Amino acid sequence: MRRFCIATDGETDRIPCRLINKRVTSEARVVQDQKSYDVIIVGGGPVGIGLAIDLAVNGVTCIVVERHASIQRIPKGQNLTPRTGEHFRRWGVTEAIRAASPIPRSYGSGGIASYRTFMSDYHYEWFNRAKIVNYYAATNERLPQYETEAVLRARAVECEEITLLTGWSFDTLTQDEGGVTVRISQTSGDEHHTVSARYVVGCDGARSPVRQAAGITQTTDPHDRLMALLVFNSRQLDEKLSVYGDKTIFNAINPDMNGYWQFLGRVDLDCNWFFHAPVPAGTTRENFDFHAFLEKAVGAPIDVTFDYVGFWELRLSLADNYGKGRVFIAGDAAHSHPPYGGYGVNTGFEDARNLSWKLAACLQGWGGEHLLESYTAERHPVFASTRDDFILKSIIEDREFTDAYNPDLDLAGFKEAWGRRAAGDDSMVTQYLPHYAGSPIVCGQSGARSGATGRHGFAARAGHHLSPPSLPDDADLWDQLGKGFTLMNLTGDTALTAAFTAAAERRGIPLKTLDLAAAGLVNMYEAEAILVRPDHFVAWAGAGAEGDAADILDRATGMFGDDQ
Numbered sequence: 001m002r003r004f005c006i007a008t009d010g011e012t013d014r015i016p017c018r019l020i021n022k023r024v025t026s027e028a029r030v031v032q033d034q035k036s037y038d039v040i041i042v043g044g045g046p047v048g049i050g051l052a053i054d055l056a057v058n059g060v061t062c063i064v065v066e067r068h069a070s071i072q073r074i075p076k077g078q079n080l081t082p083r084t085g086e087h088f089r090r091w092g093v094t095e096a097i098r099a100a101s102p103i104p105r106s107y108g109s110g111g112i113a114s115y116r117t118f119m120s121d122y123h124y125e126w127f128n129r130a131k132i133v134n135y136y137a138a139t140n141e142r143l144p145q146y147e148t149e150a151v152l153r154a155r156a157v158e159c160e161e162i163t164l165l166t167g168w169s170f171d172t173l174t175q176d177e178g179g180v181t182v183r184i185s186q187t188s189g190d191e192h193h194t195v196s197a198r199y200v201v202g203c204d205g206a207r208s209p210v211r212q213a214a215g216i217t218q219t220t221d222p223h224d225r226l227m228a229l230l231v232f233n234s235r236q237l238d239e240k241l242s243v244y245g246d247k248t249i250f251n252a253i254n255p256d257m258n259g260y261w262q263f264l265g266r267v268d269l270d271c272n273w274f275f276h277a278p279v280p281a282g283t284t285r286e287n288f289d290f291h292a293f294l295e296k297a298v299g300a301p302i303d304v305t306f307d308y309v310g311f312w313e314l315r316l317s318l319a320d321n322y323g324k325g326r327v328f329i330a331g332d333a334a335h336s337h338p339p340y341g342g343y344g345v346n347t348g349f350e351d352a353r354n355l356s357w358k359l360a361a362c363l364q365g366w367g368g369e370h371l372l373e374s375y376t377a378e379r380h381p382v383f384a385s386t387r388d389d390f391i392l393k394s395i396i397e398d399r400e401f402t403d404a405y406n407p408d409l410d411l412a413g414f415k416e417a418w419g420r421r422a423a424g425d426d427s428m429v430t431q432y433l434p435h436y437a438g439s440p441i442v443c444g445q446s447g448a449r450s451g452a453t454g455r456h457g458f459a460a461r462a463g464h465h466l467s468p469p470s471l472p473d474d475a476d477l478w479d480q481l482g483k484g485f486t487l488m489n490l491t492g493d494t495a496l497t498a499a500f501t502a503a504a505e506r507r508g509i510p511l512k513t514l515d516l517a518a519a520g521l522v523n524m525y526e527a528e529a530i531l532v533r534p535d536h537f538v539a540w541a542g543a544g545a546e547g548d549a550a551d552i553l554d555r556a557t558g559m560f561g562d563d564q
């Protein structure tokens with residue numbers, strides 16, 4: 001039987017990253033032609049590899065087809081939420097992620113917002129994701145996306161369930177009731193092969209050939225902005241910004257930018273930086289003075305050595321559906337947007353967590369007919385809200401602010417408005433709380449709507465992330481949650497546990513039960529029992545539901561209506 005290997009060649013348009021390539025290719029397995037997998041993942045970026053690892057945790061086999069052999073060394077996707085930290089815990093990579101971070105954890109993770117330039121007299125502390133860590137079982141992390149990807153790839157090649165095939169590109173797909181067949185080609189070569197699986201997931205970025213091949217449409221809000229991304233070294237910038245102390249990100253709200261961000265971030269503590277901002281249409285590497293552009297944003301002369309200058313079109317796109325038949329999309333393939341608020345890869349990882357257990361449930365026979373539909377029902381409104389309530393809102397509010405206030409015309413009015421802004425400008429962190437309150441598979445309030453806004457708290461609410469507290473004996477509740485569903489019995493009501501256990505066994509649903517009566521959590525969670533999903537969202541929270549256990553489990557696994 002013919003076997004084909006992971007490609008090992010580098011690519012000329014990429015900054016070499018020998019360590020990363022070695023870690024991936026030296027451990028990678030070969031793939032056997034015609035072998036069938038549970039899932040084919042197209043795209044071995046962060047979301048594709050994260051999904052592969054989560055599927056492996058759930059006992060599902062997959063092949064990841066990635067067109068590039070090397071990881072693109074562009075320092076994007078740096079700002080990771082505490083919720084993403086929980087994914088890293090589940091995937092067993094927390095320590096490796098921290099070891100790969102070029103900025104030590106002792107260094108601050110927050111930022112500075114300023115007016116017009118980074119060295120402005122008008123500035124305030126801004127965007128500190130550490131503010132919400134108490135509600136998560138992990139901390140926020142900060143490292144360039146290429147380091148995250150290298151860690152995830154190294155983890156993936158350790159998993160027996162995952163076959164990682166780099167240097168091969170997705171071409172086309174066909175699907176029927178039994179599965180999906182995908183044709184792939186060597187990215188730099190003439191060979192073609194077909195691979196079959198029960199499901200395909202396109203984690204293949206904003207252009208997503210899989211989305212297009214499946215006929216999934218998307219809605220785009222074109223902003224007609226050309227964005228430049230600059231990666232550079234500057235010791236003088238480091239010296240100048242040291243006046244702010246340990247800060248990693250800087251956003252200068254500039255009237256000339258019409259609400260779009262001038263955003264600067266530290267890559268490491270060796271004076272390497274990235275910067276992105278809109279540039280005039282038609283700008284190229286050759287016809288624009290990027291050094292002067294940077295100095296204008298900083299508000300002072302600085303030395304600059306450029307490593308990379310790139311461009312992208314700023315637009316917001318959202319797929320109208322996250323799946324069609326047996327084909328699904330996740331990450332930037334489903335939603336792409338400017339990196340305002342650092343939601344991109346964090347949202348993509350949550351897509352992966354949401355989809356992974358549902359695919360596992362259907363493959364293992366305990367998922368109901370409506371379970372996979374709930375992937376779109378839950379994740380689509382979350383990104384629509386992220387787009388409208390955070391990203392677009394920020395552009396509009398910044399535009400309105402700079403239109404209304406100008407220190408050169410009315411200093412007192414500007415100072416007063418700037419002070420108000422400084423006092424309340426943390427909503428992108430503190431009010432960002434993706435939830436599925438309106439999901440068809442949670443037992444919540446009728447009429448509730450899913451979205452991305454909310455206030456963090458410990459009360460267990462159906463469709464919301466479970467905030468895990470420290471237990472009195474310092475035991476870690478998060479570690480005790482099962483890989484499948486978990487019934488947290490907070491009162492020790494044995495009849496309730498027995499009812500859920502019996503109903504789960506009849507349906508083949510993996511359910512772990514925890515007797516947490518001694519922990520005294522009823523007041524904090526405002527519930528006597530909580531059914532936690534495999535992605536650690538609350539499916540149901542309440543009291544005295546012995547008689548309803550079967551219905552609750554049916555709903556949580558998408559088995560309702562026609563299934564019953």
Ligand SMILES: Cc1cc2nc3c(=O)[nH]c(=O)nc-3n(C[C@H](O)[C@H](O)[C@H](O)COP(=O)(O)OP(=O)(O)OC[C@H]3O[C@@H](n4cnc5c(N)ncnc54)[C@H](O)[C@@H]3O)c2cc1C
Pocket residue numbers: 042043044045046047048065066067068075076077078079080145168169170171203204205206209229276330331332333339341342343344345346347348
């Ligand atoms: C400047 C900048 C800063 C950012 N900062 C943040 C941040 O702070 N926080 C945050 O959460 N997000 C941030 N983002 C967004 C984040 O980088 C993206 O959301 C993330 O890369 C999406 O991951 P993905 O795996 O979905 O897609 P991608 O990273 O685009 O990966 C897609 C993969 O699919 C592969 N592929 C494509 N076509 C094929 C094919 N035909 N066959 C096989 N493989 C294919 C590609 O090679 C690629 O490896 C930032 C983005 C930018 C540009």
